[in-house]
Structure formats: C-alpha cells, structure tokens
Amino acid sequence: MNVKKTLSIICAGAFLAIGSQAVAADDYKLTLKLSHVFSPAEQLTKSMDAVAEAILERTDGAIVIQTFPQAQLPAYKEGVEQVVRGAKFISVEDPSFIGDYVPDFKALYAPMLYRSFDEYVTLTETQLVADMKAQAEEQGIKILALHYIYGFRNLITQKVITTPADLSGMKIRTPGSKSYIDTLNAMGAVATPLPWGETLSAVQQGVVDGLEGSEFTNIGTKVYEGPTKNVANTRHILGTCGVYISPQVWAEIPENYQVIIQEEFSKGEDEMVALLKSQHGGVVEELESYGVVFNEVDGDAFRQALAPLYNEQEGMTPGIFEAIFTELDAMR
Numbered sequence: 001m002n003v004k005k006t007l008s009i010i011c012a013g014a015f016l017a018i019g020s021q022a023v024a025a026d027d028y029k030l031t032l033k034l035s036h037v038f039s040p041a042e043q044l045t046k047s048m049d050a051v052a053e054a055i056l057e058r059t060d061g062a063i064v065i066q067t068f069p070q071a072q073l074p075a076y077k078e079g080v081e082q083v084v085r086g087a088k089f090i091s092v093e094d095p096s097f098i099g100d101y102v103p104d105f106k107a108l109y110a111p112m113l114y115r116s117f118d119e120y121v122t123l124t125e126t127q128l129v130a131d132m133k134a135q136a137e138e139q140g141i142k143i144l145a146l147h148y149i150y151g152f153r154n155l156i157t158q159k160v161i162t163t164p165a166d167l168s169g170m171k172i173r174t175p176g177s178k179s180y181i182d183t184l185n186a187m188g189a190v191a192t193p194l195p196w197g198e199t200l201s202a203v204q205q206g207v208v209d210g211l212e213g214s215e216f217t218n219i220g221t222k223v224y225e226g227p228t229k230n231v232a233n234t235r236h237i238l239g240t241c242g243v244y245i246s247p248q249v250w251a252e253i254p255e256n257y258q259v260i261i262q263e264e265f266s267k268g269e270d271e272m273v274a275l276l277k278s279q280h281g282g283v284v285e286e287l288e289s290y291g292v293v294f295n296e297v298d299g300d301a302f303r304q305a306l307a308p309l310y311n312e313q314e315g316m317t318p319g320i321f322e323a324i325f326t327e328l329d330a331m332r
C-alpha cells in the first residue's frame with residue numbers, strides 16, 4: 001500500500017478516534033465531587049443541586065456530580081487546591097480564592113467596586129475577564145462560572161456601626177482569604193478569619209464581636225437568631241461564587257457532555273441572579289420581623305478607608321484597576 005494511502009487511512013482512523021471523543025461512547029461515565037460551604041437553606045446549595053440533577057438527566061446518567069454542602073469536603077483554599085491537583089472535583093468558592101493563583105482576581109473581588117449585581121455580571125463577560133480566565137486555566141483552574149451571586153456583604157454586629165471609627169478594636173469574622181482580611185482591616189476592624197462552620201458559635205461565645213455577610217446568608221443560616229441584630233449597609237463586597245474544575249479533568253470529558261455541563265452551570269448562575277434580585281426586598285422585611293435593624297453608613301468614609309486597596313498588589317497586571325474602572329464607567 002503506498003504511503004499516501006496508508007497515511008489517509010491512519011488520518012481517517014485518527015479522525016474517527018478523535019470523533020468518538022466528540023460524542024461519548026455509550027458506556028462513558030464520570031463522577032465528580034462538588035464542594036462548597038453553604039447551608040441547605042441557602043440558594044447556592046439549591047442551585048448546585050438543581051444543576052447537578054439537570055446534568056445527570058441530560059447526559060442520561062453519564063455525568064454524576066455529587067454535591068457536598070457545608071464544607072463536608074475540602075472547601076475555601078483547600079477546595080481550590082483539589083482542583084489544581086487534578087482531582088475529579090469541582091470547587092465552588094468566591095473569586096478571591098483564585099487570587100492566590102491569578103492575583104488579578106483579587107482586583108475583580110476588590111471592595112466597593114460594584115453598585116449592582118448586573119455591573120459585576122457585565123464585567124465578567126468582558127475580554128478583560130476572559131483574559132483572566134485564560135490565566136487561571138494556565139494555573140490549573142478552568143472557570144465554568146463566576147456569578148453565583150449571594151448578595152452584597154454587610155457588617156452584622158450587636159453594636160450600631162456607621163463609620164470606620166465605630167469598628168475600632170472590633171473583631172469581625174471573615175472568610176480566610178487575604179481579600180477579606182485586608183478589606184475588614186482597612187474598614188477599621190480587626191479581621192478574624194474563621195471557617196463558616198465555626199462562625200455562629202464564635203459570635204455566641206463572644207470570640208468575635210460580629211461578622212459580615214449578605215442578607216441571604218443572614219436568613220439562610222439564621223444569623224438573626226443570635227445577638228448580632230444590627231446590619232450596617234456597607235455593601236463592602238459583592239458576595240459571589242465561581243465554579244472551578246481541573247482543565248485536565250475537563251479535557252477528558254467528551255465534547256458533547258462538556259457542552260451540557262457548561263450550559264447548565266451558565267443557566268444556573270443566571271437563574272440565581274434573577275431569583276435573588278427578586279427576593280432581596282422580602283428577605284429584608286423578614287429579617288426586620290425577627291428584630292434585625294438595618295443602618296445606613298457614612299459611605300464616603302468607608303470608601304476613603306478602602307482606597308489603599310486599589311493599589312496594585314504583587315503579581316497583578318499593571319493597570320488592572322484602571323481597566324476595571326474603565327469598564328465600570330462605560331456601563332454607568
């Protein structure tokens with residue numbers, strides 16, 4: 001057989017082999033463990049369960065995503081590390097935890113940037129963020145979603161807070177990423193990082209003087225049942241989660257299943273944004289019925305206190321904050 005004909009058969013064979021990767025073999029099956037820290041009553045948990053169910057159904061049982069809430073599996077920094085190590089694992093955490101690998105995500109998650117959910121969602125759809133996602137993939141993190149938004153984070157304390165001076169000496173619980181610690185320290189508090197699972201007991205026992213979180217966290221985890229009945233409307237960080245998987249694990253998934261997985265996570269984040277926008281007013285009213293008091297704050301004073309956090313940190317792309325401000329200004 002001449003060389004040209006042999007090569008054409010090999011190529012054809014290769015094409016068919018590659019082609020079979022495009023459409024999964026009937027016996028293909030993959031189980032992925034999905035980990036996050038949210039509680040059963042919180043929308044993020046419900047959304048992850050719904051997405052996993054839709055993917056199972058649309059792939060006829062080929063792609064099984066087992067969801068593990070409340071940090072039953074590695075979460076926060078440790079959850080992202082599982083992804084980077086190439087585990088068959090999906091980490092659902094806020095983008096500040098990607099900042100350890102791609103510092104520009106610390107800029108994306110910087111305090112007091114966004115006036116609405118939509119501004120953040122629109123920013124995540126820009127080429128600027130697409131470039132950041134490409135950097136993340138090079139670091140071992142494929143990003144399937146970035147806007148599972150769970151609400152603007154406010155201060156939740158016993159004491160009424162209206163200015164940074166009011167926070168002086170107060171230990172405020174935060175998640176463990178540098179973004180939160182730097183933010184609460186700049187706001188005037190003593191940032192006290194704790195896993196969510198230890199937070200409410202720390203508040204009850206006076207280990208911390210308060211915490212910060214969204215109204216959806218407040219009602220979903222029953223923070224309101226504790227002593228911290230005052231919410232200061234700082235809206236200092238837009239609480240949002242991304243969905244992260246190993247690029248190596250992703251590459252092994254047949255293309256037709258990749259399309260379904262991406263479609264369902266994208267559909268899920270859009271639905272969650274719409275749902276929480278519609279629910280927020282009612283959640284505030286319900287919290288007020290439990291005795292929670294919402295206090296307005298001196299926004300200019302907090303913005304001034306947080307201004308140093310817009311200075312580029314080590315590893316950030318030069319001009320990253322200016323680029324973000326330019327995109328936001330273009331939306332307003």
Ligand code: X3X
Pocket residue numbers: 037038039042076092093094097174175195196212213216217221241
């Ligand atoms: O990475 C995800 C977020 O940082 C979680 O924030 P955290 O630890 O304040 O938990 C929010 C709660 O709603 C979890 O139930």
